[in-house]
Each structure stands twice: as C-alpha cells, then as structure tokens.
Amino acid sequence: MSIAKTIRERRSIKTGYKSEAVSKEVVVExxxxxxxxxxxxxxxxxxxxxxxxxxxxxxIEQLILTYPKDIRENRRNYFSQPAAFLMVVMKEDPRQKQWEEDFAATSALIQNFQLLAWERGLGVVWKTNPHNWEPKARQLMNVQPGEKIVGFLHLGYFDPNEVPDGRPRTPVEEKLTIM
Known part of the structure; x- marks a missing residue:
C-alpha cells in the first residue's frame, strides 16, 4: 500500500473492536x-x-475511581470497548521553543504509530480525555510532574468491513497562500 493511500484511508476506530488481544510484542514492534x-x-x-x-x-477498575461516582458506570462501559491502551507521555521542557518541538515530535510519533497500526489491522483512536489532567489518574499511571500525557490511545483489532467512512477535507488550495 502506498503511503498516500494509507494516510487517506486510515480512520480512528472508536467502537466495534474485536475481542482479540493486543500483544506487547506488536505494540513494541x-x-x-x-x-x-x-x-x-x-x-x-x-x-x-x-x-x-x-x-x-x-x-479500568482503578481508573474509574478517579471519576465522580455518578459517571463511573458510564466510564467503565466506555473504557471496556478497546482491547488495550497505550499512553504516550512527553517530558515537558520548561523552554517554550523546546516544549513545542517536543510536542510536535511526540505528535508525529503518534501519527506514525497510528499509520503503522492501520497497516497491521490494529485500530487506534487518539484520545485526550479529562483524566489525562486528573491528579489521581496521573498518579495511577505514574505520570510525574513535568510530564504531559500527549495521547491516551485506545487499541483494538477491527472488522475491515466496518471501517467508518472518511469525512471530506478542505482543499488545500483554499488554505494556501503564495508569497
């Protein structure tokens, strides 16, 4: 598959995950x-x-305890859908230029991961849920002061016949300025 085709066809898989386990070996690879x-x-x-x-x-049982009691069951159902999770954490440089470079690099890494996973039939959705900033959730995940959770990735294999349709993008010509 060409890189352009992979970029255009990759989708965020939010639901419909299969029960198939996501192995450490695949994630490391x-x-x-x-x-x-x-x-x-x-x-x-x-x-x-x-x-x-x-x-x-x-x-999940530990994570939902960081939420108010009245929404824990909702969160349990939500987090039970993916087969696994991958959190991508970035060391926060106090210098603004370096922080922005590091955030951009970490975001590029996540996009690489999503494209590579797609190629293997592994669905990914990149989430930035409120618990990424919740001190109790950060403690559960051992995220230290001076670190940022850039992505809380939901992972799971999916049925290729159930891929969501892509949504149109604005033509670049409408956003391009020639100097």
Whole structure:
C-alpha cells in the first residue's frame, strides 16, 4: 500500500473492536518504527505506558475511581470497548521553543504509530480525555510532574468491513497562500 493511500484511508476506530488481544510484542514492534519520527536534537522526549488486554479490566477498575461516582458506570462501559491502551507521555521542557518541538515530535510519533497500526489491522483512536489532567489518574499511571500525557490511545483489532467512512477535507488550495 502506498503511503498516500494509507494516510487517506486510515480512520480512528472508536467502537466495534474485536475481542482479540493486543500483544506487547506488536505494540513494541510498532513503537520501534514509530520512534523514527523527526525530533529536534534527537531529544526523544517520549515514554510509553502500555496496558495489555490481560491487565485492562484491573486498570479500568482503578481508573474509574478517579471519576465522580455518578459517571463511573458510564466510564467503565466506555473504557471496556478497546482491547488495550497505550499512553504516550512527553517530558515537558520548561523552554517554550523546546516544549513545542517536543510536542510536535511526540505528535508525529503518534501519527506514525497510528499509520503503522492501520497497516497491521490494529485500530487506534487518539484520545485526550479529562483524566489525562486528573491528579489521581496521573498518579495511577505514574505520570510525574513535568510530564504531559500527549495521547491516551485506545487499541483494538477491527472488522475491515466496518471501517467508518472518511469525512471530506478542505482543499488545500483554499488554505494556501503564495508569497
């Protein structure tokens, strides 16, 4: 498959995950390619937290305790859909320029991961849920002060016949300025 075709056909898979486990080996393999994202000075500002399928239920039960009681069941149902989770955490540089470079690099890594996963039939949706900033959730995930959760990725295999339709993009010509 061409890179352009993969970019255009990749979708965020939010529901309809199969029960098939997502293995550590697959995630490590994908990450070992994804880390080739451009990153200024090769600072490699990222680290990863993986919750494999076999640990998911225990993690969910701990994570929902960080939510108000009245929405815990809703969150349990929501988090039970994916087969696994991958958190991408970035070390926050106090210098604005470096912070922005590191955030861009980490975002590029996540896009690489999504494209590589798509190629393997592994669905991903990149989430930035409120718990990414919740101190109790951050403590559960061992996210330290000076670190940012850039992506809380939901992972799971999916039926290729159930892929959501793509939504149109604005033609670049409408957003392009020639100087």
């Amino acid at each position: 994908l990450l070992n390619d994804a880390v080739w994202a451009p990153n200024h000075g090769l600072r490699e500002p990222w680290r990863f937290i993986f919750v494999p399928t076999e640990n998911k239920e225990t993690f």
